[in-house]
Amino acid sequence: PDNLYVASIYLLRLGRSGQVKKEEAQQLAQQILKKPVSCYSGLRPLLQFYRKYLSHNEAIDLADEALKRHPNVRYLKKQLANSYRWKIFSKEDSPRRQSMCDRAISLYTDVISLYPETSLKVKLELASIYAESYIDRTELANQIYENLLSSEQDPYELQMLYFHYATYKNFHIQDRNASIDYHKKAAEIPNPNKYGKMSFNILRKIEQWGRNRRCAEILEFLENLSSHNE
Template structure:
């Protein structure tokens, strides 16, 4: 999923992304790629902060020290540890009991990707933002996380949080992901956001493709507050502009699945189902770690197709034979029961 985040210039979290990718590559056994990503992280921080050093490099230098230690290069490891010590002396934290704001922000961002510890994540973000309120991207990321954790609440965020989100959006007006999420929350409060959503969609289409460019959020706004058909049209338009982007294929597949499974009407024809099947097959190959969920989706789509029940039955039988983890089995059994009881 880190691949989908995007590494275009101007991404405020680019250094953090590279740091995280470096760690992942090391865990996968690719030390050369890990070193490359850690070095990219250092350069990204320098470009974004327009400075050769700063507290934002503490984690990066620590990563490089750790990597060189594992590579057996103790001299290089010690050199980076010395750089860490120098930075911590030059840019001390506000108190001995606290880390530097940059470190809290990095920890919070990493927890967003790898942990369900909501209290710790919120604490890290709030500490970082309190120490350096001028870092609008931290505030933005905090609210994006809040939205994601409340995505399935029909009533949206509490009024006081929504007001803070409005302020964050005004402070970071070029973040279209936050703008789309803010529209979504207002839609949940029964505000009419159609016109604003259409205006924002034009901007999102011009934005570099990434999982944080606002596309998925604006598609949710379209689906819920305009129409699922316009959401599909928007997703297909994005794919026409960027036909090789796997993230956009995933977005389009989600829209089509939703239309076919939950909005079945006279506008749902076999060609649309065929398109959904084709996209889901691509997504399964592009996101192998999501293959169970996507294969379930594909089976359910086949079930809506003309003469597709046999294919759906076979897919479910094949999935039931797989060696799955308990949580995966529970998911599969739940979906299979719904499938058997569907019309």
């Protein structure tokens, strides 16, 4: 298709069936790089294709090339930071892991400092990179979460925040009780989005495993929640 955004979406869908050659993706990338930057340029879905069907490194290289051509564009900084984040969370062994964390942190920090209205999601992504860094940056992650917890009021956003904070408390701080508390906070917000539902399902699994001393409490909570939603 002539529309590069549509072409990227189409390529991403074709990738699931293995019908796309690497050269086709690279050709589309060159076309996108020559066009003015916008969220509908096709870069974002193409980066998804690169991550899923080529490699994280090639996705990073593509995002980096786009940013080199337009070094002051916030959207491209976010795309490159996100590409690093996916590589870091892939758990692929890499001697460059810490340098990638540092680069991602620098990009995220730059975006947030220049644009204070940056979305909650971007701030949570920065907190997640702090938590993954080999250099102990727990205090910086904690600070982000504390600031967000004291200021966020939108129910939809709160579910996302509580879910991510619960995950952080569980995997990085090993505070299982706090993790359960925040999953409960996410799950009990009316009209749950995917984050509230994921928290509900995690609580259900904890209760079903039967290994946590709070299983009875969790079961009662889930039953009460289910009865209110009927």
